[in-house]
Amino acid sequence: MRQSLFFSKTRREAPRDEVAKNAQLLIRAGYVHKEMAGVYDFLPLGLRTLKKIENIIREEMNAIGGQEVLLSSLQDPAPWQASGRWDDTVMDVWFKTRLHHGEAFHQGSELGLANTHEEPMVRMMKHHIASHKDLPQYVYQFQTKFRNEVRAKSGVMRTREFVMKDLYSFSRDEREFRAFYEQVAAAYLKVFARCGLGAWTFRTFASGGSFSKFSDEFQTVCEAGEDVIYVDEEKRIAVNEEVYRDEILREIGLEKARLQKKKAVEVGNIFPLGTKYSTALGLTYKNEEGENVPVYMGSYGIGPARVMGTIAERYADEKGLVWPLSVAPFALHLVRLGEEEGVRECADALYTRLQKGGMEVLYDDRPHLHAGEKLSDSDLLGIPCRLVVGNRGIADGVVEWVERQTGSVRQLPIEEAASLLLDPDAGVMPKI
RNA sequence: CGGGCUGUAGCAUAAUGGUAGUGUGCACGCUUCGGGUGCGUGUGGUCCGGGUUCGAUUCCCGGCAGCCCGACCA
Numbered sequence: 187m188r189q190s191l192f193f194s195k196t197r198r199e200a201p202r203d204e205v206a207k208n209a210q211l212l213i214r215a216g217y218v219h220k221e222m223a224g225v226y227d228f229l230p231l232g233l234r235t236l237k238k239i240e241n242i243i244r245e246e247m248n249a250i251g252g253q254e255v256l257l258s259s260l261q262d263p264a265p266w267q268a269s270g271r272w273d274d275t276v277m278d279v280w281f282k283t284r285l286h287h288g289e290a291f292h293q294g295s296e297l298g299l300a301n302t303h304e305e306p307m308v309r310m311m312k313h314h315i316a317s318h319k320d321l322p323q324y325v326y327q328f329q330t331k332f333r334n335e336v337r338a339k340s341g342v343m344r345t346r347e348f349v350m351k352d353l354y355s356f357s358r359d360e361r362e363f364r365a366f367y368e369q370v371a372a373a374y375l376k377v378f379a380r381c382g383l384g385a386w387t388f389r390t391f392a393s394g395g396s397f398s399k400f401s402d403e404f405q406t407v408c409e410a411g412e413d414v415i416y417v418d419e420e421k422r423i424a425v426n427e428e429v430y431r432d433e434i435l436r437e438i439g440l441e442k443a444r445l446q447k448k449k450a451v452e453v454g455n456i457f458p459l460g461t462k463y464s465t466a467l468g469l470t471y472k473n474e475e476g477e478n479v480p481v482y483m484g485s486y487g488i489g490p491a492r493v494m495g496t497i498a499e500r501y502a503d504e505k506g507l508v509w510p511l512s513v514a515p516f517a518l519h520l521v522r523l524g525e526e527e528g529v530r531e532c533a534d535a536l537y538t539r540l541q542k543g544g545m546e547v548l549y550d551d552r553p554h555l556h557a558g559e560k561l562s563d564s565d566l567l568g569i570p571c572r573l574v575v576g577n578r579g580i581a582d583g584v585v586e587w588v589e590r591q592t593g594s595v596r597q598l599p600i601e602e603a604a605s606l607l608l609d610p611d612a613g614v615m616p617k618i
Numbered sequence: 619c620g621g622g623c624u625g626u627a628g629c630a631u632a633a634u635g636g637u638a639g640u641g642u643g644c645a646c647g648c649u650u651c652g653g654g655u656g657c658g659u660g661u662g663g664u665c666c667g668g669g670u671u672c673g674a675u676u677c678c679c680g681g682c683a684g685c686c687c688g689a690c691c692a
Contacts, residue, residue, distance in 0.1 A: 198642065198654080199630045203684050223684065277692060302692050336619065336690065344691085412691090457692095487692095523652055558653035565653090576652055586652095 187516070188537075189550040194229040196563050206410065208495040209341025211507050215566045217515075224338020224346035226491075231567070234515035236349075239490040240328055242380045242512065243351050246373040250366075252326045252353055257306055259330055261298040265305035269466040277301070279333040299332040304459070304485060307354050308467045315481060318358055318473050322366065326353035328490070340410060342495040343451065353486040358471070360460075363482045367456065370486050374404050374454050380618075381493055382510030386500065387453065388424040390415050391438050394457060400429070404454035404488075410499045413452055416445035424450075451496045459483035501591070507568030508591050512618045516548040518607065519569040523557045523576035533575040536585070536604055543608035565590070571615060573603065587614060 194216030201220070204210045209226075212218045217232030228236055244254065266272035274280055279301050287294030300306075307325070315321060331350045338346050353370065357363035371389060378387040383406050390403040405415050405424060414427040418440050425440060435442060461480035464470065470478040494513070501508040511517060518540065522533035537549045548569060550560050557576070564572055574586040584597040587607075598606055598614070606612045 195643095197629065201629070202624085202631090205685065271692080278690080279692070304692085331692095333692080337688095339686085485692095525651085554651085556651060556654065558655090561653050563654090574652080578652060 187548050189548055190552045192230065192548070194231060196566050204341060206339070206341035206343065206495075207502060208343065208410065208498040211498055211502055211566070212342065212495075215507055215568065217507075218342065224335060224344070226342055226345060231515045232494075235494055235509065235513050236490055238513045238515075239381060239493050240349075240351070243377050243488055243490065244328075246377045246380075247324075247326050247351070247353060250324070250369045250373050252324045254327060255325050256327050257300075257303050257310065257329060259300045259332070261300050261306055263296055263298060265309040265467055266298065269305050269463055271305065272298070279335060281332045281334050300329065301331050301333045303327070303329065303352055304354070304463050305467065308463045308469050308483075311354075311356060311481075312467065312469050315356060315469065315471055318471055318479075321356055321358045321471060321481065322362055323356040324353065324366065325356075326351060326486075340412065340495075342491045343410065344412070345491070348489055348491050351488045351490065355484040355486070356464075356469075357482045357484075358473070358479070359482055363458065363484055367458065367484050370456055370484075371402060374456065374486075374488070377488065378404060378406065378453060378493075380512050382497055382512060383453065383493070383500065388415065388417055388422060388450075390424040390426050390450075391429060391434070392426040392455070393429050398458045398460060398462075401455060401457045403452050404456075405450035406453050406496050406500070407448045408451045408496055408499050409449055410496075411449040411451040413450050415448055415450045416440075417448050418444050419446065420444065424448075451492065451499075453493050453496055454486075454488040456486040457484060459485055502568070505562075506566030509568045509570055511570045511616055514568070514570050516546045516569050517571060517615070518545055518547045519564050519567065519572045520547050520549045521560050521564050521572055521574045522549070522551055523560060523574060525553060526577055528580055529575060529577055532580060532585070532600060536573065536575065539604040540607060543604065545608060571607075573598075573607070589616070 196216055197214050200210035200214055204213060212232060213220065215231065216229055217235065219227040219229060221227055263272050271277045281299040283297050283299065285294035285297060311323070315323065328349050328351050330347060332347050335344060335346050338344055355363060355366050357366060375387070375389065378384055386407040388405050390405040392401050392403040394401040403426060405413060407417065415424040416427070416430055417424040425435065425438065461482055464481040464483055469481045471481060473479050497509065497513060498507055501510065520533060520537055522529060533551065537547060540547045550564065568590060570590050572588040572590060574588060579585050579597065583600055585600055585603050587596045587598050606614045
């Protein structure tokens with residue numbers, strides 16, 4: 187992509203109404219636009235990163251047998267009434283609206299805007315599960331959730347509208363469920379590791395909310411987090427403050443003395459649902475004896491935008507964003523300094539070759555901008571690798587390769603630069 | 619939902635009961651050209667409603683919006 191044609195621009199100053207580092211940087215760098223409190227638009231850069239994260243999640247969900255679906259955002263109250271969760275006093279984050287009813291708009295049937303999907307998912311599955319031969323099933327989606335939070339905050343970390351990956355498991359019994367639950371837990375750790383959060387992310391014992399007695403959260407240690415957890419670094423597990431009690435520590439085999447108190451972001455959460463919703467909504471199957479048995483369920487969520495915000499928080503430095511290669515909007519930022527014919531030709535040629543070689547390149551071909559401005563912009567954008575083409579290097583027959591995170595600089599011979607960058611074994615580009 | 623704070627140009631800020639200033643951005647010209655070059659010209663603004671007042675962006679009341687702390691968080 188040529189930056190001269192790219193529509194989002196950087197800005198020098200953060201808007202006054204953002205305090206969270208993730209939002210300040212994402213807005214300054216042109217990744218997102220704030221629509222209103224707790225509601226953000228994704229611009230090309232932000233969308234690219236969001237989609238990278240989604241794809242990592244998608245691959246890991248597919249790898250454990252997940253099948254992608256897309257349920258609707260408009261929801262029929264009926265299944266929610268059956269489970270008792272339509273009531274605003276039971277679930278207080280509902281956005282509700284009504285079907286149009288001619289002139290008398292307000293008399294139309296009530297509808298909900300999805301804040302989660304257990305009930306419609308269960309009702310839908312009733313049409314597809316009848317026998318033990320139909321189980322297990324694992325379905326997931328990336329779907330917009332609307333939650334009328336009393337207080338949106340922390341930039342993209344807690345918003346009123348966001349895309350969530352939610353996976354639902356349908357198993358014959360607890361044993362079959364539990365085996366899959368552990369597979370998901372392992373897949374989640376892979377997701378966060380691939381997103382660059384592995385070192386700071388812990389499977390965390392937590393309360394089960396309205397679903398079940400306990401659940402497992404995936405918490406990334408981060409100062410911007412809203413949660414407090416106690417981490418056992420060696421065992422790589424943690425316990426949420428909300429269930430930090432002696433008998434629970436004993437139950438999960440953690441020693442108080444080895445635990446460190448940390449602030450953390452909940453980047454994922456997995457719940458055993460048991461037969462709560464299958465019973466309420468009548469999702470049963472016939473076992474081999476011909477008896478009707480409620481399906482045993484679990485639900486599993488990750489918010490890609492929250493993951494993105496957490497990566498921004500953890501990796502950013504005083505100059506701007508820094509993305510791990512796996513989630514970066516572009517792999518390489520090709521920065522041209524100068525307008526001389528030789529510089530232009532060299533940079534254009536490199537851009538063409540790298541593009542053809544399949545590399546995602548953002549090419550700063552903007553004319554007549556000062557070096558400082560281009561380099562500052564490049565720092566702010568946080569693309570992990572930078573190739574600088576300028577007069578200085580061309581005179582010596584080299585271009586500069588810079589790693590954003592460490593600032594390390596290497597000279598690459600002009601003729602070989604493209605092939606070195608495109609060759610994963612050359613050891614120039616970092617491994618994903 | 620309780621408490622606190624804030625609304626001035628695209629963005630960031632200053633000031634003021636009497637014609638609203640600066641930086642930045644944007645446009646144009648010259649200059650400069652490897653870490654936001656310098657100069658000039660232009661562009662553009664007091665959240666909404668009511669009250670007090672000769673006069674309100676400023677003071678008062680209400681609304682709306684935003685941020686922070688707490689509570690809440692399927």
